[in-house]
Structures are given as C-alpha cells and as structure tokens.
Amino acid sequence: MMLTDTRIRSAKPKERPYKLLDGAGLFLLVQPHGSKLWRRRLRVNGKETMLALGKYPKVGLEQARKAARDAIDLARKGVNPAQHRKAAKARNAAASASTFRSLASEWLAAKERQKIWTATTLRQRQRLLDAYIFPRIGDLAVGDVDSAVVYDVLEKIHSKAPAQTAFARQVISGVMQLAIIKRLATVDPVYILRRTHKAPKTTHHRPLEKHEIGPFLQAVEGSNVQEKTRAAIRLAFWTLARSTEVIGAKWEEFDLEAGVWTIPAGRMKKREEHRVPLPRQAVDALKHLKALAPGRPHLFSNAHDSRRPAARTFLNRAVTRLGFKAFSAHGIRATGSTMLHGMGFRSEAIERQLDHRERSKTKRAYNQADYFEERRDMMQHWADLLDAAMRGANVTPIRTAA
Numbered sequence: 169m170m171l172t173d174t175r176i177r178s179a180k181p182k183e184r185p186y187k188l189l190d191g192a193g194l195f196l197l198v199q200p201h202g203s204k205l206w207r208r209r210l211r212v213n214g215k216e217t218m219l220a221l222g223k224y225p226k227v228g229l230e231q232a233r234k235a236a237r238d239a240i241d242l243a244r245k246g247v248n249p250a251q252h253r254k255a256a257k258a259r260n261a262a263a264s265a266s267t268f269r270s271l272a273s274e275w276l277a278a279k280e281r282q283k284i285w286t287a288t289t290l291r292q293r294q295r296l297l298d299a300y301i302f303p304r305i306g307d308l309a310v311g312d313v314d315s316a317v318v319y320d321v322l323e324k325i326h327s328k329a330p331a332q333t334a335f336a337r338q339v340i341s342g343v344m345q346l347a348i349i350k351r352l353a354t355v356d357p358v359y360i361l362r363r364t365h366k367a368p369k370t371t372h373h374r375p376l377e378k379h380e381i382g383p384f385l386q387a388v389e390g391s392n393v394q395e396k397t398r399a400a401i402r403l404a405f406w407t408l409a410r411s412t413e414v415i416g417a418k419w420e421e422f423d424l425e426a427g428v429w430t431i432p433a434g435r436m437k438k439r440e441e442h443r444v445p446l447p448r449q450a451v452d453a454l455k456h457l458k459a460l461a462p463g464r465p466h467l468f469s470n471a472h473d474s475r476r477p478a479a480r481t482f483l484n485r486a487v488t489r490l491g492f493k494a495f496s497a498h499g500i501r502a503t504g505s506t507m508l509h510g511m512g513f514r515s516e517a518i519e520r521q522l523d524h525r526e527r528s529k530t531k532r533a534y535n536q537a538d539y540f541e542e543r544r545d546m547m548q549h550w551a552d553l554l555d556a557a558m559r560g561a562n563v564t565p566i567r568t569a570a
Contacts, residue, residue: 170190170191171188171189171190171196171229172229173228173229175188176188176196176204176224176229177225179196179198179204180198181198181199181200181201181202182198182200183200184200185197185198185199185200186198187207190229190232190233192233192236192237192240193208193209193210193236193240194206194207194208194221194232194233194236195207195208196224196232203223204223204224204225205220205222205223205224206220206221206222206223206224206227206232206235206236207219207220207221208221208235208236208239210239210240210243210249211243212243212246212247212248212249213246213248217248217250219239219249219250220250221235221236221239222235266309266310266311266347266352267306267307267308267309267310268301268302268305268306268307268308268309268310268313268343269302269306269307271310271343271346271347271350271352272297272301272302272306272339272343274346275342275343275346276290276293276294276297278346279293283434283439284439286434286435286437286439287434288412288480292335293335293339296332296335296336296339297339300321300324300325300328300329300332300336301321301336301339301340304317304320304321304324305317305318305321309352310343310344310347310352310353311347311352311353311354313340313344313353313357314357315357315358315360315361317357318340318357318358318361319361319364321336321340322336322337322361322364322365323365325365326365330365333365337358337361337362337365340357340358341356341358341359344356344357344358374494374495374499374502375499375502375503375505375506375507376492376495376499376503378507380492380495381503381507381554381557382557382558382559382560382561384490384492384495385405385554385557385558386558386560387490387491387492388401388402388490389558391489391490393486393489395457395460396457396460396461396467396468396469396478397468397482397483397486399453399454399457399467399468400414400415400467400468400478400482400483400486401483401486401487401497401500402449402450402453403417403450403453403454403467404483404497404500405500405503405504405554406446406447406449406450406547406550406551406554407429407444407446407450407547408500408501408504408505408521408522408547409429409431409444409523410437410501410523411480411483411484411497411498412435412480413431413435413436413442414468414483415468415477415478415479415480415482415483416435416466416477417429417431417466417467417468417477418465418466418467419458419464419465419466419467420465422446422454424446424451424454424455424458427445427446427447427448427450427451427544428443428444428445428446429443429444429445429446430442430443430444431443431444436523437523438523438525440525442523443538443540444521445540445543445544445547445548446547447547447548447550447551447552448548448551449551449554449555450551454467461474466478468482483497484496484497484498487500501522504522504550505518505522507550507553508521508546508550511549511550511553513546513549514539514542516537516539517539517542517543517546518546520537520538520539520543521539521543521546521547
C-alpha cells in the first residue's frame, strides 16, 4: 500500500527501527528516537547501494518520490546518485563562494585586517555595498559582472548620491581585482568607466574672516549648548585637529601635565600617530572638563551611551547652529591655517600641525621633522590671539620674528 502523509505523521517510534514501504523501492525508516528518514535501495554498475533522500517532514512525500525517480534514472545511466549529489553541492558551494557579495566580504575583511582604513571608512563602504551595490550585483558570479552592469549601478548611485559614485567605483574595482587574482575573473570592468559619472565639484569649507573670529567665540560662550559641546569647539580651535579626531578623543590620549595630546594612528586620516601640543588654555579647560565627568573614557561622550563617543555630526551641528553663514566645524582648520600664515609662522610647522603629510613617499622619508616645540610656541600664540578676540580686541595678525 502506498504511503500517505496521514500515515507518515501517525507513525510512532518503536524499540527498533522499522520501515514503511511506499513503492519503486522507496521507504521511510522510522528510528527509535522518532526521526523519519527517506531511503531508496538501488543497484549502480552491479553494486547495491543505499541512498539517503532526506528527512521527513523537511522532505515531503512527493519530493521523496521525485528524488527516488531521479536516482533511478541516474543509476540506469551508470551514474552513482550519491556521488552526483555530492558533486552538485560542491559546484553550488563554489558558485556561492565566487559571487560578488562573497568576494566583497573577503576584500573588506582584508582591508580591516591590514588596518588600511579606519573603522569609520569600513562602515561607510559596507553601507555603500548594502544600499546600492549588493541589491544589483551581489548575487552575480564575479565573472558575470561586466562594464554594462557596473555602469547601471553607478548610474543609480550618481542619481541619488553623486558624491558616493567615486567610492563605489573604488569598491567595485577593488573586489574585481581580487577576483582576477583568484582567477575568478579576467578583467576589471570598472577600468573602462573611470571617466564616467564625474563627482560634483568640491566645496571647500570657508574660514572665518578676521572680524568674525571674536563674535563667533563670543557666540559660543553665550549660547545655551552643553559644556561638553562648548569644550569640543574650543578644543577644535586650540588644536586645529579634525572634527572626527576631536569627537573621538579619549582621556588616555592626553598627558595634561606635559601638555601633549597623542592621537593614535588608528584614529588618524593618514594612519600615522600625531602629537598635538596643548596651549595653557586647553590644559586648564580639559582639567575642568575631566572633573565634571570622571571615569568616562571619552572627553565627549555619547548622550545615550557614555562608553561611546558623541555622534560624528555633533560638533558640526553645534557650529552651524550658531548662524555664521556657510561656516561649519570643518572651517575651523582653514581659519587657523589662514591666520597662522598671516602671523608669520612657517608653512612646514602649520602643515604639520594640520597633519598634512608630504604626498611623495621619497620626500616624506627625508623629512621626518615633527616641529613639535615650534608648534607648541605657535599654538600658544594662536590661543592667546583667540583670547584677545574673545575680549573684543583687534585680531589683525602680527608677524613673529623669523
């Protein structure tokens, strides 16, 4: 009698395994612990073999019957169904391993392992993949990713987030180069598209005019922002560090007695440690700030989790709310650079303070100068000028002695 789902479901385990026969050699093996397993005995090339066809109810009755019929057809051709299935699984696994998504994950993992990018950059590239790239080409075999497909991806990104197009091109090209190395592809389809989808023109962050510095600092002091926000803006001015470096600052990076802030390589844009001299005003303010929130790892903690730094946008939001037209936190560095050049300080010291490194590796190898003491004197002059501007004094730069 042929099996039915009702009969299968009602089959109870016994002390010993037993079979429920269906037909054409197919049977259900009911185990003492309750498992119900599909089996089919057949002969391949003169040798008898037992073929496992899955477990009920994951493999239903009709699926098991079809699997049994397919197995018989293969056996008649002299093909071992078990070996055939194992080979198919291996092919599927290889295909899955060679998808753009899997290669992209491997590529990003290598970037993280080699510490080529900061954690923030890695998160940004992952979001770019998840939002725009994977939905279109994630499940394609890398060998099937051609220039036409990539062009469509770039078109969509350029229409929604033009500034991300260049990053998308970089990511896709990096993944395809890995595919070439692993012999999963023969060409990088991005190369031919390197001049398409031009990035929008960069808008540089304007510096404050000389006459705006005093009013801006007075606005900071007179605003109703939190003390930590006020301190973050001050620290950005006193050190000319990047916004991300200020926001992520940890107390362990500061030696307030020596007046030095050492930013580790992992948090720097150029991935090199950066020593920042602290003027007296910064040291005094930081000691006060530390007393307000003892035990916290970050100077500027997240409002929802004191173990994490403030949001990446918190400094810029605070600055733009003060209402100085087209001026943002990113313009603080430009303000300092402009004023320090006007005060007569050497360009080398100013650029080193801003962590602007020599692009040429050869030149950088020959110039390892830190200019630290020179920068300490320079940043103290700068902090004193900011104090004077706060009091309403004229901040016309006065050249220092050469």
